[in-house]
Amino acid sequence: MTELKNKEWIDHPKNPLIEPSKFELIIADPTVLPPDKSKNGLWNLFAHSIFGIYHYKSRDGLTWSRGRLIKIFGIRPFIYSENEHYYLFYEKLKFIVPMTKILHSNLEVIVSQDLENWSKPKIVLQTKFAWQGRNIGNPCLVKFGKNKYRLYFASGIKWMEDCYFPEPKLMGYADSKNILGPYETVEQPIGDIILRPVNRNYGFGLNWYKDELGRNRSRILEMKSSDGIEWKTKRILLNPEGNSWRRTFVYMMGFATYKKEKRMYYNARDGWLFGRERIGLSIFNTRKK
Template identity: 40%
Template sequence: MNIQNIYWQLYQDDPILKPGFPSPILADPSFLFPEVCPDGLWHLFAHNIFGVLEYVSEDGITWKKKKSIVWNAMRPFIYFEEGTYYLYYEKYKFFHVLMSWFPYRKWKSRIEVKTSKDLKHWSKPKTVIIPKFPFHKDPNYGESVSNPCLVKFGNKYRMYFSSSLVMVPDCGFCEPKYITVAESSSPLGPFSYFSEPIISPNGMDPFCNLGAGSIKVIPWKGRYLGFQNGIFWNPVRKESCSAILFLQSEDGIHFERINQTPILGPTGRGWKASHVYACDVKYSEAENIFILYFNARDKAHWTKGKEAIGLFVGKVEESKGNSKSGSKQKSKTKSNGKAKTNSKVSAKKKPTKPKPKKSKSK
């Protein structure tokens, strides 16, 4: 039996993309490999306080801003199938993302999609997910559906998304409370909603006791891997945190953690001191690595914190054995949730996918 071990580490200590003036944040990246893009470049979508932006790169490391795609939108997700690009995002009212930081201002959003054949010309938006069930809404904070992630299951399409809101006191803003699912026979819908969340916060869970955050799901070797950024209160540090949890599922609905501690968490200092947030993940068959772009925050409160985008890489190594745990990946991490550096990951030749540099941190 082959055992897959995944060794995670940061590509570099510094962010690969920083917010540009006047926005203090650049967040929620979603990307495409160059082989599925008409121009042969990497494409990455992220949002600032004004809307969704597009970036391009020759190597997945050095990025150049291309253009703004959607105003008054956030948390994009790009999906490609049979020559069509589907850009999903959370849409909100004009300037509402700034006004929502003030007390008693209720949030309201929906998930829209735009399509393109060339990544240059985009269709008019279409609404695909709206707040519908009680757990999509909060009487105090508003109605929210966000963080779309589309996955194909046979002839069906499954949309994972976050819903409802929970206030994070030391941040001064809300984060997603639940994660749920909707299904359709088309990427454009209509979608049938699951009537209950698939992931909810749990007061006994040290890494998901405030909110479920978001999840990205990918199929891999006969099962589904989930990358969830749980929102939690750290009683030792007496502050809120967010960290990326590594999950797996046989059916894409019932998830369990591969690692009991996060594979990537806040460091207490530097650009990712406070929170490690949402990510997008893809697996490169050619390079046998996972590419994970994420965003992180340096200070909790909205008046002080800034967010930037980093790169996390998982190197897959296979070995033969008869261990009963062989069906699960073993991700090597330190107790603080920061990935342990593994010297075997470094490549001697120039890669077509970014390979991690050795982290300076210990």
């Protein structure tokens, strides 16, 4: 796997930008809308804590408002906008036993026209095949042409024995002619890299691996595809780093382009069992060498 040889993606010097609240340990899985795609003209970021999904706002995408809890028991959100409507997909926890492999969930969506008032939740996808187990999460919606929507998701349990929590194991997808479904799930998984496609040909991925001491870690990859189904790793973008806020794990990301600037918001963890998770920013460096 090829390492990133030059600093094309530069971590912001103020990282981490968003901390978990006083009584929590994590703020995770950011998804973002830039000002030109938001009716309020602001950066809008959604991420989840232990309690649910929070909505953050910012004028510059660097200094963020205090998060507002908008969906209890929701995790791993993904925001999608079309025709002046906003669709927030997320994993809805139905039943979970902390520090075990027991996790039952569905994919739901809520809809808004102003990013403030949201519809009642609608279930868009449930587990169907044996490889999925009882959990389905990490939604990401990509539009293919005029009337085809592909909802990527992760299912199954990968047990992190040094952290005592489960992570998603395998990637799948479901297709529909409408944003709200119904979606038809493809029978077989498409890989073990947790994908966050930007379009059918390009995206990012979360790769679980073990270090030389046998400890669990994760990193962000740059991915490419010719058909939106078979994805190949182009290179590693972000690894865990030293004794920093991203010492052990680098997790899922939200990608946005604004005024020709490419931004990748991501969360990272600084420990295993007792780690904290925060959100930071990496910006694509367009300066020529």
